[in-house]
Amino acid sequence: MKRKFINTLAVLAVAFTLPSCEDYLDLKPISDATSENAYTRAADAEAALVGAYDSFSQEYYIWDNVLFNDVISDNYYAGGDNAEIFAIEDLNISPTNGRLFNNWSQLYNAISKANMVLEKVPGITDIKLDAGNRRNQILGEASFLRAFHYYQLVKTWGGVPLIVKPVASTDPAETQLERNTETEVYNQIVADLEFAVANLPDTYGGDASVNKARATKGAANAMLAKVWAQRGDRDYNKVLEYANAVITSPAAYSLLPDFDDLFDGAHYNNAESIMEIQFVGGPEANFGPQLLLPPSISGDTWRKFVTPSHDLVNAFDAEGDIERKNTTILFENAPWADEFWSESVNGSVPFAYKWKSANGWASTNRQYLIRLADIILLKAEALNALNRPAEARDALNLVRNRAGLANTTASSSAELKTAILNERRLELAQEAQRWDDLRRNNVAVDVMNNLVEVNVITDQPKDYVMTAQKQLLPIPQSERNRNLKLGQNEGYN
């Protein structure tokens, strides 16, 4: 009897374990959302947008943009111990340089987040999104972000694949795309920025820590000014129009009276800032300053990665620009030798000093994404190009006077052009602008080939071999391995 009971039990146990399996196997992630449930409410839309903003705390925006604008140019030397960074200074950037692939990856990852917002938010039904036009603001912010990142891509590499929808398949036919032309990419950037201008507010209220964090109408106009100046088929009328829109914005941007206040760490989200990366320390901190600041501030004794050049120091000195020089560069005796500054250890070496606090790799120092002085100088550039030299000088002098310098003495259009370029150099050093400025003014090749920088240890002048082709960087080899349709920029193999 007992045995029979057990027999039955056994058969039942085997027979009934299977049917419930489908449920048993249908597990949902515990610590992740899924694409099915992640975008259903207004809060989800905001979180996806925050995720898109978070790309500003990636390495590209922390300091790789400085490497590829300031170190690659005449402003700074490479330091530290990284061969790939020395290659940037040497104008010897190979397609396998790992930083290129990182930058490419980070920028496109940022774009994919913006694309997701643009794809999902229109379909979310939540009344909170329709209150105060928030849905359109979100779409405007995401469009701005997408344009901002594509701008970095197109000025670095020229035409790149234009992806404006989230990639939903791993099929090579959908993932391996050819490059669009430079013009197509710029047109998309302009379209996105125009959409942003139409949908973004001037401010989100009185809180500067929101207004300088989020994309605004002012920021979108500022980017339109920069984009129309930088693109090959530039249009200085548009540059002027958009620059003026920024300068006269209801957001009331204004130059800070004291240049040093911009970088002293006590004036975050100030009136001159149009947009800046919102480092607050702790988990959202800036590791960049530790890489650059001298032993007395960083506490380190190792050689820093970015060193101001003789040419930059001379440029400040030639203008008698003490205020901006002292804000931008700090000389200190370094416990290492430097091939351009110090033949032996403990000699005086300059340090990049616009970020001033290292705080153990966790600084709250901010990088400006856009600030007003840049736009004012762009306006000067546009006015000069449009043959309105007097107004151009006025704009230029605004920036010079703030730095404690007298009005410009440049008179001819050519002189003025050079003066504005030089002013931008002194004003915006270490702010990831120089290489774009040199290329926009079509002087990158001459400036680099005429640069005289002498290695004090070997007494040999450094040979910068600049060519027109090097104005664009090579498409990262790792990306070419993944996308066989990419091809390579001229001059690289």
Added chain:
Amino acid sequence: MLGMLLLASIQAWAQQSVSGRVTTESGESLPGVNVVLKGTGNGTITDSDGKYQLNANQGTLVFSFIGYRPLEVAIDNRSVVDATMIEDVTTLEQVVVVGYGTQQKKDITGAVGVVGEEAFESRSNTQFGTLIQGKTAGVQVISPSGKPSAGFSMRIRGTSSISASSEPLYVVDGIPSADTRSINPSDIESITVLKDASSAAIYGAQGANGVVLITTKRGKTGAPRVELTAYTGFSSPWRKLKVLNSEQYRDLMTEFGQTTDWSQYTANTDWQNEIFQNGRSQNYQLAISGKNERTSYYVSGGWMQQIGAVRSSEMDRYNFRVSLDQQMNDWLKVGTNLSVTKYHDVDVADNTTVNSGGVILGMLSTPPNIGIYRPDGTFTSNPFQDWENPVAATDGSDRDYNNTRLLGNVYAEIAFLKNFTFRSNLGLDYQAGMYDYFLDPFRTSYGRAKLGIGINNTDLRNYYIIDNTVTYNRATETSSFSALVGTVVQKTRWENNNIEKNGFSSDGIPTTNAGSIIVSAGNNKSEKSNASFISRVTYDYNDRYLLTANFRVDGSSSFGPNNRWGYFPSVSLGWRISEEDFFSGVGVVDDLKLRAGWGLVGNDIGTYAFLGRVGTGANYPIGGVIQPGTYPASIQNNDLKWETTEQTNIGIDVALLSSRIEFSADAYIKNTSDLLLNVPLPRSTGFDTGVQNVGKLQNRGIELQLTSHNVTNDDFSWDTDFNISFNRNKVVDILGQQVIGGGVAGRGDVSYSVEGKPLGLFYGYITGGVDPATGDIYYIDRNGESTFNPATEDRTFIGNPNPDFIYGMTNTLAYKNFSLNIFLQGSQGNDVFNATRIETEGMTDAKNQSQVVVNRWRTPGDITDIPRAVAGSTNNSRISTRFVEDGSYLRAKAVTLGYSLPSALISKIKLNQAKFYVTGENLFTITGYKGYDPEVNAFGGNNTVMGVDFGTYPQTRSLIFGVNVTF
């Protein structure tokens, strides 16, 4: 077992009884021997004194016992029939644990390797993987590093996946087990390796990489047995590398144009002496076991500790185990295995440069000119860069990992109806791990910058398996048949917590509560479940024709609703030609069996693999407050399914000359399709990779295994085991893509897997030589011409890390009470990419270099193979043939000299056995490799990056002195 019980219950048919005692040749009583009246079901088992009684007076008694030759004795009306059984050198009758059951070796139709406990005796009691390396054909054990905390990696018949795991399934007493580090080898009775699809198919979707079945020790019949084993030992690296001395380093730096105040740097430190130390190990294990009619038990406990040969590295393990089996009555048997392990290690950072705190490269690239500490107690740095000396990496931080693990099962077996058995098993594997890290705020520069770092990570893994099976067994005079059906459900849950803090005021409190700034804190959880239906049929006719067929259905939570279930059939056949009548004349051949099998097995990947996941933590401050942010983390793929491996195996087993010689050969072909390939996506998609079922891999090979009892005299015996395996691996199809990995030394990736070639070939430039005029290396471009600036297209395949063959040979010699065991193991034809030399011969920066750079080019006209030193330029040290070396080796893996006290002596002190031994591991290595050790991989058990040496903790040479006592 079941058969025996059933036989015993059959009623007696004769009136008179016969009794007797069964002994061994040496006169010891032999309990547990099967005694059957031939041609009937009438039988019994000898008791603990070797005695039996059976109702019979006519006919022939058949005595059989595992490990002894069967014996037939006619009763001839005697009432007392004693028997002496002779130990059988053949292993044909050996019972082999196979999935969900056992089989006699002669009945096995698949490809199965067995390693017995003798392989673990007198060896370091560290990890079973290192102990079975070279012991069975077709099994490649990869020890990527020599550090005590390193795990091992195993490949059975080659690597059969790219993105999913290629590790076999490890099953301990029926419970699949992911972590192998905490398994105590002294508790292992035997290891069975299921190599082909037909034997592994009962594990279906977990069997594609083969299955390693670990059976732990259980009580054996006889008096309770107490076994004590202990050893102590030493270890050290077997080679040192020569580096530049202080003066030569200064010369090199001066050549770079680097100057400094050299009067500050007058030390002369031998960093290899500072970092390498005399490793020490000790091990103590005690086991008590026994078995009577209804109960068997095994209880053990022990502790082992290994202090590594590199400063600060160590591991130790406490282990306790209980196994209990109880026959409740004639139809119910219950039992349990339960083990508790406490594992602890301190890891050291290897496989990375001095810049990143790598200890091995730090040791080589830190110049001798500096001492260890500055006067203020902080660690010194390179004179030109703040690369701290390697002692900062070993002593500067606390790095403790602790893991407590409970692994066990309970089961019940119920015999019902006639010939049926129902078995229900519940297994658990519970692991709680904790990692503590503390970098004080004073001694290291990173610690000072961060004001100290404290990390506490915990990880919890909770796994259970429930399997229910029904077995049917039926045997007749001429045939036997068995069938098994069952269900299996398994679920794993992982839970992790982490916290990292900075801002410590002192070095006194290493826990995170003392830090002031939370850098990160969080936890996450995930789950995975599997459900399966299993079935198997075996049939044997006349001991001649053998059939095994399996069918398993598997479902996994990793796969989408479209392809959640996988189906895995297999069939294998055996033909024992030696049992055929026509074969009876061939005297020298005792056994000859042909085997052939085919089957499908599967492989799974990750958790939630098919889902489009949206991750969290992409937070960003807006309005001065950190806002929560999300990001798309993966692309949804509802069609994702199993990776399937189809394997065909043919084999032959031969036993000659009264089984003095046994020989097995197997040939196989393994085709893996629908690879679960983590395809690198263009980063323009926003994603790095996406899992797809694309591509095919192939492994094919031959395995030979030979056992020979060369001499079997009373006083002297000599046995030889030899095995050799040839495996050829080929990427058949990966959609024309390249799988690239193995980024080293900032020179890019070295390992490329492309279609039509084996996995993980080295890819780089061809070095031509050093140009006497300029001192620069010239490379050979794709047109065969020399160039100083080769293009990326000039790279080609420059090496193959896959061995032509691997082999192992064990010679066991015994003379009276002495025994000598010599175990040689080797690998032939594999290349190693010595990226350590890029760091030590690259001459690009302020790192100290290898002694060979003394021969570098200095002035035009110099003829040398070492280029000039150029600061900051990697042009002379690209990934190229210059750093590819032959990694073939033959090593004395273990040599043991043992002495057992004479039995006359030990029986006086009530001992059964007392053996003293000394074992040397890695005593010598024959290799042309120039690095520390050729058995290396900086990328661990990676499927596509193999044989890369990049400052890897080397295998060490060790010597242990031990004693085994049984009473």
